[in-house]
Amino acid sequence: MTIGILWMPYFNIGLGINPARLGFVLMLLQAWNAILDPVMGNLSDNARTRWGRRRPFMMVGAILTAAVSPWIWRPPIGWGENATIAYLIIVGMLFYAAFSCWAMAYYGLQLELTPSYDERTRLTAWITFFSKISGLLGGWALAIISGPFFANPETGKPDIVNGLRICSWYIAALILIVGLLPAIFVKERYYEAETRHQARDPFWQSIRESSRCRPLWLLIGLSFFLVVGSASVGTLGQYVNIYYVCHGDIAAASVIAGWKGTVLVVTGILCIPLYTWLGERYDKKIVVGLMLGGSMCGHLLNFVMMTPAHPYLQIIPGIFESCAIAAVWLFVPSMKADIADFDELHTSRRREGSLNAFYSWFIKAALTCSMGLGGLVLTISGFDIKHAGAQPSHVVHTMLLLYVVLPVLIWSMSLLFVWRYPLTRCKMREIRSSLEMTRGTL
Numbered sequence: 549m550t551i552g553i554l555w556m557p558y559f560n561i562g563l564g565i566n567p568a569r570l571g572f573v574l575m576l577l578q579a580w581n582a583i584l585d586p587v588m589g590n591l592s593d594n595a596r597t598r599w600g601r602r603r604p605f606m607m608v609g610a611i612l613t614a615a616v617s618p619w620i621w622r623p624p625i626g627w628g629e630n631a632t633i634a635y636l637i638i639v640g641m642l643f644y645a646a647f648s649c650w651a652m653a654y655y656g657l658q659l660e661l662t663p664s665y666d667e668r669t670r671l672t673a674w675i676t677f678f679s680k681i682s683g684l685l686g687g688w689a690l691a692i693i694s695g696p697f698f699a700n701p702e703t704g705k706p707d708i709v710n711g712l713r714i715c716s717w718y719i720a721a722l723i724l725i726v727g728l729l730p731a732i733f734v735k736e737r738y739y740e741a742e743t744r745h746q747a748r749d750p751f752w753q754s755i756r757e758s759s760r761c762r763p764l765w766l767l768i769g770l771s772f773f774l775v776v777g778s779a780s781v782g783t784l785g786q787y788v789n790i791y792y793v794c795h796g797d798i799a800a801a802s803v804i805a806g807w808k809g810t811v812l813v814v815t816g817i818l819c820i821p822l823y824t825w826l827g828e829r830y831d832k833k834i835v836v837g838l839m840l841g842g843s844m845c846g847h848l849l850n851f852v853m854m855t856p857a858h859p860y861l862q863i864i865p866g867i868f869e870s871c872a873i874a875a876v877w878l879f880v881p882s883m884k885a886d887i888a889d890f891d892e893l894h895t896s897r898r899r900e901g902s903l904n905a906f907y908s909w910f911i912k913a914a915l916t917c918s919m920g921l922g923g924l925v926l927t928i929s930g931f932d933i934k935h936a937g938a939q940p941s942h943v944v945h946t947m948l949l950l951y952v953v954l955p956v957l958i959w960s961m962s963l964l965f966v967w968r969y970p971l972t973r974c975k976m977r978e979i980r981s982s983l984e985m986t987r988g989t990l
Contacts, residue, residue, distance in 0.1 A: 573640065577641065658675070665977070698714055771962075774959060840876060
């Protein structure tokens with residue numbers, strides 16, 4: 549999350565690096581992450597240790613991720629742009645290798661915590677709650693590091709570079725603490741009873757089996773276009789806020805973003821019981837489809853509510869959009885757990901790590917496309933950091949148009965995949981009955 553929020557402001561605004569090149573670096577790092585995820589997922593599925601399949605990977609991954617993360621923000625001062633880009637690629641690859649080690653084990657463990665169709669939704673509701681809390685911190689990140697607390701000691705002015713270099717140590721400590729908690733306290737449900745004695749899955753066989761899982765492809769399609777639609781304009785949205793709404797005042801834009809993030813987090817948390825209630829009364833695909841439609845309508849409101857005359861009005865469309873998107877991401881992990889049962893019925897093995905890694909590969913591919921597209925869209929809009937807060941009017945209006953229209957067009961593709969998704973409540977009841985008749989209740 550920190551990289552997604554602060555990458556462009558730090559390296560483009562703070563260090564003056566070309567946004568298209570920064571987008572390329574992010575694209576390269578996400579491609580590297582996409583390569584690693586299936587490998588880590590398969591290694592986790594095949595691990596047989598006294599501590600289980602997942603927990604050792606989570607322990608090592610959390611420690612390494614925390615150790616590497618501060619160095620992303622510390623390219624040596626005085627290096628040229630080419631040298632800084634090379635530095636970011638090397639350190640970024642180390643960071644994503646460590647994070648993949650933790651993440652694939654964590655998400656594999658998440659899928660196996662409960663066999664219940666509805667309890668999976670309740671479980672992901674709690675996960676969503678804590679992700680909202682992290683979103684609150686992320687929403688204020690730019691405001692904090694560009695605030696007076698971390699002013700440049702020589703000029704006395706707010707300095708995003710100095711602020712993030714200091715705060716990165718605190719971010720690393722937080723990564724270490726929260727990354728270790730599930731590794732220490734969460735137990736694996738299937739390990740002792742079933743998977744400890746399960747034959748190991750060769751890597752390419754696992755890939756082939758995952759590629760034959762039709763419900764997984766439909767969930768991938770839904771998530772792929774949702775991610776591309778959101779992430780491809782994430783940076784552009786920040787720049788519209790800074791250079792259109794706030795006329796280049798980064799500090800003012802950061803405060804608005806912080807309050808916007810706070811309101812969205814609070815609203816999202818308050819809506820979690822509603823999402824859970826809906827999920828227990830209707831099929832997940834129905835709720836997801838409705839929320840996607842709500843997100844598209846909410847995002848279109850930015851046309852009239854993202855305005856310099858009333859900067860805080862942008863919070864209103866943000867509420868509609870964020871709440872709807874949050875609901876979708878609440879149900880997606882629950883749907884992945886349903887797919888793991890569907891897969892077990894057809895392969896006779898629990899393969900949560902491999903399934904999640906296969907899914908994750910395409911999400912990383914979506915992020916890879918988005919990061920490259922994000923820098924490209926910013927360049928196409930005509931934005932030039934040399935103009936700072938005096939961007940030409942046609943440029944800022946082009947930025948606003950791209951920010952509003954592009955995601956809605958892309959998200960419409962997700963609706964097609966939701967419509968085709970087959971694992972309803974009734975179907976999952978049949979699958980669970982078949983599994984329990986075959987291998988008993990776990």
